[in-house]
Amino acid sequence: MCLLAAATVWGAYPHSQANAAQVSGSIQYGVNFRMAPNTSSTIIRMIGKGEEVVVLDSSNRNWLQVRDSKGKVGYISSDSQYIQINESSSGSNNSPALKTNxxxxxxxxxxxxxxxxxxxxxxxxxxxxxxxxxxxxxxxxxxxxxxxxxxxxxxxxxxxxxTGQVATPPATEEKPAVPEAKPESGAASKQVEAIIAAGMKYLGTPYEYGSKRDDTSTFDCSDLIRQMFKDAIGVTLPADSRGQGNYVRSKNAAVTDWHKLKRGDLMFFMDYKGTSASLYSGKIPFSTKISHAAIYLGDGKVLHTYSKASGGVRTDSIEGKHWEYRFLYGGSAL
Structure with missing residues (x-):
């Protein structure tokens, strides 16, 4: 897609305007209507030339979130070859008002x-x-x-x-934004996937240092991992990250190169000192104090929780970031 053309459409109206006044658009050329703002997401359908849509959000320079005449919400390219923007101060359009559900x-x-x-x-x-x-x-x-x-x-x-009826999603569901690294085979593979699924259901749960074990309203890093294992396979790990690190070392040969980790392995980190790799050059993996734990998802991503400001339970990429520099060792707890 031509970014210059997209920028031209973008410049026609500020992204906040989609909320301040009704912004409609006319489709100029058949365009894919997608579930998410990327070309790998599920295509809901093709919106045809001449169809009218309501622009709900334009904060992404390359994509517009729109509502079609049937009330379905999705994303289309912001390129001017596909859509012509027409603001309507009256807010009139052919789309039905959305009912809360x-x-x-x-x-x-x-x-x-x-x-x-x-x-x-x-x-x-x-x-x-x-x-x-x-x-x-x-x-x-x-x-x-x-x-x-x-x-x-x-x-x-x-x-x-x-509380109400939810529109049936397309038959083909977009895959979760979770790396699909190859896990171990057999029973271990099933356990790993069950543990990760148990953790993903807690996305967004608030962080609390020293959170109460067996209370899932808040988590700290080790409490989250402990709860994941309990929920998924009924195993109760040690209650703190250092205990979990020792547990992993007692069961398997721990590795100090995170690239050698498998999906579902636990990861252990030292204290934060800054964002420069040189600040961690003197670390001794098995002697340095553990201050954080996470579970490896594959493809350089982890599931963990570490602060209130970060939004609680979340996934993060570690490569080239302080997480990579702070990594001490990791391995399987199974």
């Missing part, structure tokens, strides 16, 4: 994309009414709030309660 059950991150790596728009509060417009994967709902802002929240029932 869910209530926020507990404070939860409202994000720009179906991933914990996506920017947080804000925290949604308990008892807010929202409209679920899609489900790009098992872990996220696409929702629109009372102000017309579109985004994503966790599908976990502790955060959202479905």
């Amino acid at each position: 869910a209530t926020i059950a507990a404070s939860v991150s409202f994000r720009t994309g179906p991933s914990t790596d996506a920017a947080r728009i804000r925290y949604m509060q308990k008892d807010e009414k929202v409209t679920i417009t899609g489900k790009p994967n098992s872990y996220w709902y696409a929702v629109t709030d009372a102000n017309g802002t579109a985004g994503y929240v966790s599908t976990d029932t502790k955060y959202i309660t479905v």
Whole structure:
């Protein structure tokens, strides 16, 4: 796609305008209507030339979030060869008003994309009414709030309660934004996937240092891992990260090169000293004090929790970041 053309459309109106006034668009050429703002996401259908859509969000320079005439919300290219923007101050359009079909059950991150790596728009509060417009994967709902802002929240029932009919998603569901590294085969593979699935349902759960074990309303890093293993396979790991590190070392040969880790392995890290690799050059993996634990998802990503400011349970890439420099060792707890 031509970025210059996309920028031309972008410059025609500020992205906040989609919420301040009704912005409509006319499709100029057949364009893929997708579940998420990327070319690898599921295609809902092809929107044909001449169809009218309502622009809900234009904060992504290359993609527009739009609602079609049937009330379905998705994404199309912002390239001017596909859509002509027409603002309507009256807000009149052929799209039906969205009816709320869910209530926020507990404070939860409202994000720009179906991933914990996506920017947080804000925290949604308990008892807010929202409209679920899609489900790009098992872990996220696409929702629109009372102000017309579109985004994503966790599908976990502790955060959202479905109160009405939700449109049936396309038959082909977009894969979760979780790396699909090859796990071990056989029984170990099934256990690994069960453990990771147990952890993913806690995405967005708030962080609390020294959180109460067996209380899933908050987690610190080791508490999250401990709960994942309990939920998935009934194994109770040590309650702190250093104990978990010793447990891993007692069961298997731990590795100090994270590239050699397998999906589902536990990872242990030292204290944060800064973002430069040189600050960690003198670390001694098996002697340095452990201060953080995470579970490896594969493809350089981890599932963990480490601060209130970061939004609680989330996934992160570690390569080239302080996480990579702080890594001490890791291995399987199975």
